[in-house]
Amino acid sequence: xxxxxAIFLSSLGKKxxxxxxxxxxxxxxxxxxxxxxxxxxxxxxxxxxxxxxKSMPKLLWMARLGLLACVGLHLWxxxxxxxxxxxxxxxxxxxxxxxxxxxxxxxxxxxxxxxLAFIIFHLFDFTITxxxxxxxxxxxxxxxxMVVLGFSNPLSAGWYIFANALLCFHLSHGVKSLFQSLxxxxxxxxxxxxTLAISVAWLVFxxxxxxxxxxxxxxxxEALK
Amino acid sequence: xxxxxxxxRQRDAQDEGHFVTYPAHDISEDMSFLEMLDVVNEGLxxxxxxxxxxxxxxxxxxxxxxxxxxxxxxxGGQRATTACQLHMRHFSDGQTITIEPWRARPFPVxxxxxxxxxxxxRVIQSGGYIxxxxxxxxxxxxxxxxxxxxxxxxxxxxxxxxxxCVAACKNASAMLFVAAKVSHLGMLxxxxxxxxxxxxxxxxxxxEEGFGNCTVTGACEAVCPKEIGLDFISxxxxxxxxxxxKSTC
Numbered sequence: 512x513x514x515x516x517a518i519f520l521s522s523l524g525k526k527x528x529x530x531x532x533x534x535x536x537x538x539x540x541x542x543x544x545x546x547x548x549x550x551x552x553x554x555x556x557x558x559x560x561x562x563x564x565k566s567m568p569k570l571l572w573m574a575r576l577g578l579l580a581c582v583g584l585h586l587w588x589x590x591x592x593x594x595x596x597x598x599x600x601x602x603x604x605x606x607x608x609x610x611x612x613x614x615x616x617x618x619x620x621x622x623x624x625x626x627l628a629f630i631i632f633h634l635f636d637f638t639i640t641x642x643x644x645x646x647x648x649x650x651x652x653x654x655x656x657m658v659v660l661g662f663s664n665p666l667s668a669g670w671y672i673f674a675n676a677l678l679c680f681h682l683s684h685g686v687k688s689l690f691q692s693l694x695x696x697x698x699x700x701x702x703x704x705x706t707l708a709i710s711v712a713w714l715v716f717x718x719x720x721x722x723x724x725x726x727x728x729x730x731x732x733e734a735l736k
Numbered sequence: 737x738x739x740x741x742x743x744x745r746q747r748d749a750q751d752e753g754h755f756v757t758y759p760a761h762d763i764s765e766d767m768s769f770l771e772m773l774d775v776v777n778e779g780l781x782x783x784x785x786x787x788x789x790x791x792x793x794x795x796x797x798x799x800x801x802x803x804x805x806x807x808x809x810x811x812g813g814q815r816a817t818t819a820c821q822l823h824m825r826h827f828s829d830g831q832t833i834t835i836e837p838w839r840a841r842p843f844p845v846x847x848x849x850x851x852x853x854x855x856x857x858r859v860i861q862s863g864g865y866i867x868x869x870x871x872x873x874x875x876x877x878x879x880x881x882x883x884x885x886x887x888x889x890x891x892x893x894x895x896x897x898x899x900x901c902v903a904a905c906k907n908a909s910a911m912l913f914v915a916a917k918v919s920h921l922g923m924l925x926x927x928x929x930x931x932x933x934x935x936x937x938x939x940x941x942x943x944e945e946g947f948g949n950c951t952v953t954g955a956c957e958a959v960c961p962k963e964i965g966l967d968f969i970s971x972x973x974x975x976x977x978x979x980x981x982k983s984t985c
Contacts, residue, residue, distance in 0.1 A: 517980040522911075522949045523939055523973055524980075592949045596907035599841050599948035605742075605755065606834045608808030611958025616951055617906055688952040694974025697967040 522595070523692075528588040530689035532581040537686060539578055540678070541711070544718045551725070554647060554655035554734060562651040586627065593620050615684040622681040629674035636661065658722065659731035668723035675719045683712035737763050737829040741776065743788055744836045749844040749852075755834075758788075765825040769812060770795060770802060772824055773835075789848040797821040797961065800896030803903070804849055805836040810900035810959040818898065818961040838899050840908035842945040853899050855945040856913060860897075862941035863934040864917045870926050879925050892920035894962035901956035901964075907948030912956040914942050915972035916964050922975060932979035939976055 518524035550557045564571055609617065636642075643660050647653040662668040687708035690696040696704050725731075739760040746753030760776050767775070770792050777787035793801035802819040806812035812822040827833065837845050842855035881889075895916035902910050918935050921927030927934070950969055957965045 514980065514984045517936075517984075521939060521976075522909075522943050522947075523976045526949065526973070527977065592951075595946075596909075596948035596951075599908035599946055600839055600906075601841050602753075602839055604805060604808060604836055604839055605744075606805075606808035606836070608813060609955070610809070610813070611904065611955040612906070612953035616953040619951060684952070691952045691966065691970050692950075692973055694970050694972075694977055696970040701967065701970075 522592075525588045525592055526692040528584050529592070530692035532585040532588075533685050533689045535581045536578070536585065537682065537689075537711075540682070540715055544715055547722060548718060550655060550658060550722055550731075554653070557654050557658075558647050558649075558651045561654045565652070582627070582630075586623075589620060589623060613684065615680050616688075619681060619684060622677045626674060626678045626681055629670070629677075633671075633674075636667070653734075655731065656734045659726050659734050662723040662726035663735070665727060668727055671723050672720045675716055678719075679712040679716035682715060683708050686711055737765055737824065737827070739763060739772075739827065739830070740832040742832060742834045743848070745788070745848050746837075746845050748847060753845065763824055765823065765827075767824045768795070768820055769804070769806065769822040769824065770820045789846075789850050791850045792820055795820040798896060800898035803838050803851060803853075803899060805838065805903055807834055810838070810903040811898075811961055813959065816961055816963050818896075821961075838903035840899075840902050840947070842908070842910070842947055843899060843902065851899075853897070855947070856897050856899060856910070858945060859910065859914060859938055859941045860917065863930070863937040864921065866921060866927050867930065868926070881924060885923055889920050889923040892916045892923070892964065892968055895920070895960075895964055896962060898961060900959045900961060902947065904955040904959040905948065905950075906953060906955065907951060909950050909956070910942050910945070910947040911950040911969050911972065912960065912964055912966075914938055915968035918975060919968045919971050931975065932982055935972070935975045935979050936983070939972075 518527060546560060547557075549560050615622070637657065641657060643653075643657040645653045645656060647656070662671070685708070687696070687701075687704040690700070690704045741758045741760050742755045743758060744753055745756045758776055758780075760772060763772050763775065770790070773788060773790060780787045791801045791803050793799045795802075797818045797820060800818075802811070804811065804819045806819065806822070811817060811819045812826070814822055814826060835849060837843075837849045838851045838853075840851075843851040843853055846852050893916075895913060897913060899910075899913070901912035902908050905911075918931075918938055921934060922931040952966065952969075954966060957963070
């Protein structure tokens with residue numbers, strides 16, 4: 512049995528790839544949110560956190576390349592699967608009743624692609640070509656001020672919240688499906704994974720959206736003076 | 737009751753196909769959906785028109801031959817019901833009902849509402865059986881099988897191979913069908929011996945037929961007349977993964 516054929520060329524194998532890379536990306540989303548929430552502890556904490564990450568360039572780049580590989584594989588498998596799925600139904604039904612399935616489950620490719628576009632934008636916005644590169648009193652990148660400055664613009668705050676809503680919509684189906692694809696979702700576990708998926712989707716949404724919402728409501732205004 | 741039917745008519749696999757509207761008069765609400773179609777066909781034959789071709793056999797919900805998408809739902813969307821067991825009392829007088837065939841590339845239309853489900857047979861031929869001759873029915877309890885295992889294997893064995901899962905899936909995936917077959921054989925002692933080889937070749941055959949992939953939407957289990965659930969697809973994923981791991985290690 513050729514393992515490459517069994518995993519990369521089979522229908523089930525591509526879903527394993529989706530599941531494993533999805534799990535890794537989901538882990539990153541949680542870590543990223545926890546890191547970002549330190550903004551509520553004040554400029555000192557979040558700027559120190561940023562400096563800490565920058566102080567470990569090897570680890571940072573390993574994580575970045577790993578994530579990039581996960582995004583690449585997740586996207587590759589998604590496109591392959593969608594193409595096969597479209598081919599499997601050449602003529603559409605005239606009447607379609609979707610009452611057996613959720614909206615999130617039927618639109619994973621669209622929520623995923625919009626989130627991908629957001630991630631690219633977000634990376635340029637805050638990491639690759641940030642508009643604001645000021646330093647704080649200790650010479651560290653002033654992340655606190657950069658975030659407050661960025662989200663003071665209701666348009667970018669709105670786009671951020673919208674993209675996070677879609678990300679969590681994606682997670683609400685993705686997190687439970689990955690356990691199904693990896694063969695772990697049976698019996699009582701199915702219910703647990705469903706609950707887990709909905710809970711973490713809401714948690715990530717509330718956690719991530721709280722930052723732009725807080726800034727719009729006046730949090731961190733003193734940093735802009 | 738009087739109804740309006742919008743029925744898919746297609747001469748053969750090459751024909752493009754189109755909808756034709758037929759009135760259905762004086763339908764009793766105690767008729768099954770197929771009996772209603774029989775009445776309409778009698779009218780068409782009397783008028784010298786070509787009757788609507790549709791598949792049916794046992795008409796008691798156990799053979800898996802009937803295959804109609806009724807108002808967008810395979811078998812009409814009544815829980816645990818095949819189209820032949822669907823009664824007209826679930827419809828209302830004056831309603832318009834759209835009837836389409838299973839639509840999937842591996843299920844080409846033979847005529848009107850009849851599709852060729854030979855793809856399922858080829859998937860079964862690839863390994864959905866036990867090759868060792870195990871003789872007649874064994875005496876009870878000579879081969880001990882735990883009650884939970886026996887129950888689950890029986891749940892999977894209920895699959896009648898109708899193809900509603902493929903018809904309802906947005907991806908035309910046959911995952912629920914293959915999962916049911918792989919599970920019901922693999923869970924019992926006679927079938928467990930060939931479990932790994934079976935799952936590898938049945939998944940390969942399923943892919944070669946051109947069925948789509950599973951997005952875990954749950955549309956299949958919602959229409960399955962035998963209420964086979966997504967748990968079996970999870971089991972299929974697990975069995976395949978373990979078979980791949982064993983064959984490469």
